[in-house]
Amino acid sequence: MATEQATALTEATDTLAEPNALQHQQPHQETIYLAEVTDGNRKFLFDREIAVKVTWDGELWIFEFEDLGIETFHFNKQRAYLDFQEAFGVHWDYFACEEDDNKLSKKAKQLKNVFRTLVTSIRYLE
Numbered sequence: 001m002a003t004e005q006a007t008a009l010t011e012a013t014d015t016l017a018e019p020n021a022l023q024h025q026q027p028h029q030e031t032i033y034l035a036e037v038t039d040g041n042r043k044f045l046f047d048r049e050i051a052v053k054v055t056w057d058g059e060l061w062i063f064e065f066e067d068l069g070i071e072t073f074h075f076n077k078q079r080a081y082l083d084f085q086e087a088f089g090v091h092w093d094y095f096a097c098e099e100d101d102n103k104l105s106k107k108a109k110q111l112k113n114v115f116r117t118l119v120t121s122i123r124y125l126e
Contacts, residue, residue: 039089
């Protein structure tokens with residue numbers, strides 16, 4: 001499992017250039033495309049690649065997927081990416097797994113629908 005997560009992290013972030021000392025003074029933004037996200041022992045497979053905006057603001061790495069309102073940040077790029085994957089799983093558990101729509105706000109119901117449309121399957125890793 002750790003090896004798969006490390007590989008996914010490398011594949012997702014190796015397209016991002018590490019800013020050099022001069023770039024740390026300037027904002028840096030790219031988009032990565034993910035066909036899956038792994039949180040713990042769960043791998044969420046998508047019906048399409050999602051576009052995750054990755055920004056270096058001079059102090060923090062920020063990973064953002066606007067469709068689901070997920071944004072994570074950290075001083076370390078890899079940690080920010082791992083936090084993004086964890087946040088995806090937490091949001092899935094909270095919104096997509098709620099069976100009683102009466103417990104969800106209008107916005108939460110919309111997020112649930114986005115999750116349910118996006119995630120085609122979940123694989124459990126050993």
